Amino acid sequence: MSQIILLNKPFGVLSQFTGEAGQRTLADFGLPPGVYAAGRLDADSEGLLLLTDDGGLQHRLADPRHKEKKTYLVQVEREPDDAALAALRGPLDLGDFVTRPCEARRIAEPDWLWPRDPPVRFRKQVPTAWLEVRLTEGKNRQVRRMTAKVGFPTLRLVRSAIGPWQLTDLTPGQWRAETVQALAFPGQNGDSARQSRSRPRR
Structure with a gap:
């Protein structure tokens, strides 16, 4: 064992x-x-x-x-529309590689998440949104690069699951x-x- x-x-x-x-x-x-x-x-x-x-x-x-799916809860700046989510699902060309297709959807702010220490820095006049992203890759800073590529920078990233x-x-x-x-x-x-x-x- x-x-x-x-x-x-x-x-x-x-x-x-x-x-x-x-x-x-x-x-x-x-x-x-x-x-x-x-x-x-x-x-x-x-x-x-x-x-x-x-x-x-x-x-x-x-x-x-081995395709163990990783699930991320992602707080992004501004509110992605359907076109941005479709682009995020890929394949998405990040320059040095093209992402595999993944799952991405809007979710409500998770009510079970702990406050981050230190707190996330917000711009008062800019709304934020939460996404759930599931992918089988795990390249360096991949999720952050993906959301930035489609125009919605990541503010907070929490991995909630790996496979089971x-x-x-x-x-x-x-x-x-x-x-x-x-x-x-x-x-x-x-x-x-x-x-x-x-x-x-x-």
Whole structure:
């Protein structure tokens, strides 16, 4: 059995265990020894980050060829119309690569989200909107680049799910550990492969 950690990564934290003086890293959250991030989440993004002690599982979780869908809640400047959403769904040419088609839709502001620390900087005369974006890629700053490309800069980005794993009730900085069968994913092959182990506090 392999161990997988679900962490709600706060804003401003690097998705690694080391950093420059004054930078917050994964070492600040009392995670078990021997786990490594499966993929990454930019320091200025928040939400679900998976870590594991299994190298094969780490590779599979981070590899876009396995098409684990990632769900992002995105606050953007101004209010995208149907044409902008259609463009966002792609394929979208970002210059150095063309995105795969994805899902994108308008949603109401999530009522369960925590206040960001520090708060998002708004322009008082400019409205904002929330989107739900689901994609199987995860290139550097991809969602931010996508929304900027269609004319609606991202103000806040929260990853709420990776495949079957979700933030649920984890608060920023909180994590929980589960066990999974090596290279097996919950909900695949009819196999309920995970067992909750703990919900450590911050």
